[in-house]
Amino acid sequence: MEYEEPLFFRVMKYAADADRDVVDMVSGNPDWGSPPAVSEGLHAYADTGGDDFQYPPSEGLRELREEIAARRGVDVSQVVVTNGGGGANYLAMGRALERGTGDEIVMTDPVYPYYPGKTTMLGGTQRFVVADDEGHIDPADVREVASEDTACIVVNTPNNPTGAVYPEETMAELVAIAEDNDAILVSDEVYDHFDFSGEFTSALEYDSPHRIVTNSFSKSLAITGFRVGYAIADERHAEPMKSRHMLTSVAGSRPSQAAVLHALRNTDPDYYEDTRALLRERIAAFTEALDAAGAEYTTPEGSFYVMARFPGFPGTLENVYELIDEAGVAGMPGAGFGESRTDWLRFALVTPRAQEAADRLADYFA
Amino acid sequence: MEYEEPLFFRVMKYAADADRDVVDMVSGNPDWGSPPAVSEGLHAYADTGGDDFQYPPSEGLRELREEIAARRGVDVSQVVVTNGGGGANYLAMGRALERGTGDEIVMTDPVYPYYPGKTTMLGGTQRFVVADDEGHIDPADVREVASEDTACIVVNTPNNPTGAVYPEETMAELVAIAEDNDAILVSDEVYDHFDFSGEFTSALEYDSPHRIVTNSFSKSLAITGFRVGYAIADERHAEPMKSRHMLTSVAGSRPSQAAVLHALRNTDPDYYEDTRALLRERIAAFTEALDAAGAEYTTPEGSFYVMARFPGFPGTLENVYELIDEAGVAGMPGAGFGESRTDWLRFALVTPRAQEAADRLADYFA
Incomplete structure (x- = not known):
């Protein structure tokens, strides 16, 4: 594709x-x-200037990474703040390929079209697993396609375009398949705030160096133009992902990160x-x-x-x-x-x- | 390195x-x-919300690209707004390598350390030309190193770390060497507002599909944390650079771009x-x-x-x-x-x- x-x-x-x-x-x-706290946070940041207008840490503002780590129950060392969910997926897929343990990226059909696009740009090979009419995938199909050539399995739950939310069994099995094939499951969960089924299970539930979770504030705070997302990964992946982020962008946008931090702290559930x-x-x-x-x-x-x-x-x-x-x-x-x-x-x-x-x-x- | x-x-x-x-x-x-217009622009943007908080065009806000194009005397189609100068260099060097006309990147020694870092990440090979004690390079040395294996020559003028400003003859010859070897000169000019010699010559002076100029507002507006830069390239390069930008970041940060646009329009020389x-x-x-x-x-x-x-x-x-x-x-x-x-x-x-x-x-x- x-x-x-x-x-x-x-x-x-x-x-x-x-x-x-x-x-x-x-x-x-x-x-x-x-939420109003986004604008408030941006106004407060605009009033700073000087040192506060200069480079944030490449991996993201410390307080933002700590806020994310606390909310997701992980160590702050695992959190990389990225240029939106798209940036997080790029870093995760790039990391999976640069490990040298395969060049295939397994994804679903239908698929969010950026995944095959990133795969090709990164020099990987596309493999597709067809979802059923409701958008669900049978993990057995993924296991059949997975092999020593698999670098990465990338899924999106809740799913764009199908609206499917993968059940716990699917997520557990996807992590296991990644582990069994020395691959990385990249679980793109940017719609996690939009689960109507009560069935949403984050790949974070499974503590494994073979899964990277990507997410973003674009949809949850209705700020697709701010470009603030994040990845959560074992340090053996987080470190090279930080390097790639530094080499492609130096750092993410500080006004956007400051506004998101303020909004996270001041937005009612x-x-x-x-x-x-x-x-x-x-x-x-x-x-x-x-x-x-x-x-x-x-x-x-x-x-x-x-x-x-x-x-x-x-x-x-x-x-x-x-x-x-x-x-x-x-x-x-x-x-x-x-x-x-x-x-x-x-x-x-x-x-x-x-x-x-x-x-x-x-x-x-x- | x-x-x-x-x-x-x-x-x-x-x-x-x-x-x-x-x-x-x-x-x-x-x-x-x-300049105060940076904060003012950010405040004005913070007062918008809704649609204005959503994705800007991937290549950058239209008005910002037009403002840059008018200032630099190029067609707007040649302007790609990027995640700072670092993002612009990444896109330009990535484009040079993906053309398939060589895998070597020629740079100076001393060098801004991101260039060799990006070269390795992109799968290219580093070649160095040693500058003299004042930081100047002899174009003859570049011509000697350049070959059919050269994808790209990347230079920085005014230079970090040496402070050298390359004279017109050097810039003209660098463009010619790129042309003669089917390579691309990437001229990183982020310090163009900091020329004390009166000798600064932008590679933009030479209209050639073999040169890409990169720049940024990080230094000129003292906003290294905003991450807004740009590349100017012939459309045959600008289009694939836009695709790479989309696949790595989707788009740049809109609050930052809005603030830069306002600052450009409202900052006194x-x-x-x-x-x-x-x-x-x-x-x-x-x-x-x-x-x-x-x-x-x-x-x-x-x-x-x-x-x-x-x-x-x-x-x-x-x-x-x-x-x-x-x-x-x-x-x-x-x-x-x-x-x-x-x-x-x-x-x-x-x-x-x-x-x-x-x-x-x-x-x-x-």
């Missing part, structure tokens, strides 16, 4: 250029607003609960209208995406354009996420008009 | 832990303060002139005291570093520790910058106590 991220931009541009009103369900940009409640309502309204449209779909267990399939209407780029022009709804072509989802479309529930969008789809397919 | 950046941190830690007052001349962190005047004074005072200490040194033509050599006192790490403990002055061991400078020490003029430091050195060596 080629790196297809520019597809997002093509679809967004087509929707923006359309002659009619279009409900944008393309991007993964939260629309529900950040209600903020996260309210966001989940909002998304639960959107999911219910959107899927109800999809029923009316005669669509097949997966109800997300987590994250904020719904994959849907309409009879006789495959999820091609042409059909995406058709829906923008004729129904006024913009989604993502399933083909952007891998071969198994070419019939499907992905809709991101990042608009208060999700129900209106579903009604438009119901009208169009009536 | 191994990647020796952690040496900085070791020296800074030793100085911080010392039992006595120490003048810190180790880091490259400006101490003269940012006097700010830069005043900084240069301040540094000229520091250089004069510091070098005068070095004369009194019987040291050999280079008067910087640009940047804000002075390399000095004391009779019978090589620039080893042990001697650096000795000067911290006995003289109360912290510099960097010359060995951190390459084999040609093992006798030397580097002092960064980023403290109002530069003259005091030189007086202490004069006392110590008296």
